[in-house]
Amino acid sequence: MKAFTYERAKDPVAAARAAARPGAKFLAGGTNLLDLMKIEIEAPTHLIDVQDLGFDKIEPTPDGGLRIGALVTNTAMAADQRVRRDYPLLTRATVAGASGQLRNKATTAGNLLQRTRCPYFYDPNMPCNKRKPGSGCGALGGYSRQLAVVGSSEACIATHPSDMAVAMRALDAVVETVNPQGRTRAIPIAEFHRLPGDTPHIETTLTAGELITAVTLPKPIGGTQIYEKVRDRASYAFAVVSVAAVIQSDGSGRVAVGGVAHKPWRVDAADAAMSRGAKAAAGELLAGAKPTQDNAFKIPLVERTLAGVMAQARAA
């Protein structure tokens, strides 16, 4: 690990100002950042620990939604009675991720910002445009079973590994932030994560020093909410693909997919096709997909997983 200095922030705007300086980074639970710092893929020179900023509460919003503080742990969010009752999709996705002891430390903001699990990103002997811009992509000609099938670029085919974020995408969550000038803004989750394009190292639309304060969920939308995670082990493994769906009694609904793209993947035309069945909706979701030989299986896997989810919803 490279040497760094450490501070515990007492004020959000001061924290944002400190984080805007080159080499500085926020520290929340630490479960992703410290992991990457140990292998020097992340090498911040200053850490701003945000645990004392008071963003650890879950509160109702005036329009009937729920505001989840950036520092609420994944365990506390998944266990909250309001989340379980009104947004069961979010509880389901969150408890499908990581392990019990990791979820006790992992936070809302840290989970959204966790970095890819592309094996080449982790291997400093391999080229990787995300780790070292301009160095090339080891995964493109390499072993790409886990990697993206849609929305990828010539520069990067990594996926976003979060389960929680896929549910938040289906639920139309909004990311709330404050910047070093003290200005706040609300970023719809659809616009929060970026596609890799030519700059896979830039993963979100956050600006320098911008601090996430909360994620808000709009008014509950009911329906049958199902998160189906397909993985190589029954527990404690990242998704190969995952499907987050909210299905209403008339068969209409919405769907977001994980494990297929650089961001939680949702397409308007797929939502519109939900009542026509899994084949139609999955076809829209993955239209224009460019899988590799190793991960072409994800295309039928998404359709079959969605078909299973729809069958469960009909039986519910």
Add this chain to the structure above:
Amino acid sequence: MPELPEFETSRRGVLAVGAGGAVVASTPAIAAPSAVTRGAVPSSQVAFRVNGKAQALRLDPRTTLLDALREHLHLTGTKKGCDHGQCGACTVIVNGQRINSCLSLALQHEGDEITTIEGLGTPDNLHPMQAAFVKHDGFQCGYCTPGQICSAVGVLDEIRQGIPSHVQADISQAPQVTNMELRERMSGNICRCGAYSNIAEAMAEVAGAKA
């Protein structure tokens, strides 16, 4: 207190630290290879309680909670396995919740209450979970065991608190102590010897349930 470079701290052998009045044996040379090989960095102070005892340490900020426990406080019961949050050998209980001590900086734990395997019970006065692991052969080589036991204690507490899990059929209900639940909730603790079934039996006995 003036900033001391880590190597100087080591050279002194023992350092009295003001906060909490605790006297703490400092790092032996082998315990801080990064400081030796990469040059001095400023050290920082942290105070927390470990197994009921106040501790104040002056550390390189890079020190994880795991390394603080093992290398600085010489509580070597907590084990370093993968050092990347994947195996669970480093699991300890912080403010009542189990966490991976390898993926946490010691400095993040100012004021925290930390319980390690040494604090759960002693050889003469075992914690019920330790006794159950012995009775049910919940280990073979024993390396992952301190983490397994801390995690197991945390799991039963999480079930008591009603924290939901992936295998629950209905998350609007309180979870039950079933074999499936125990296995799912313990999946962050890997056992190379494969003592999983016996661990689940030990846990079920402590929970007063049939696994």
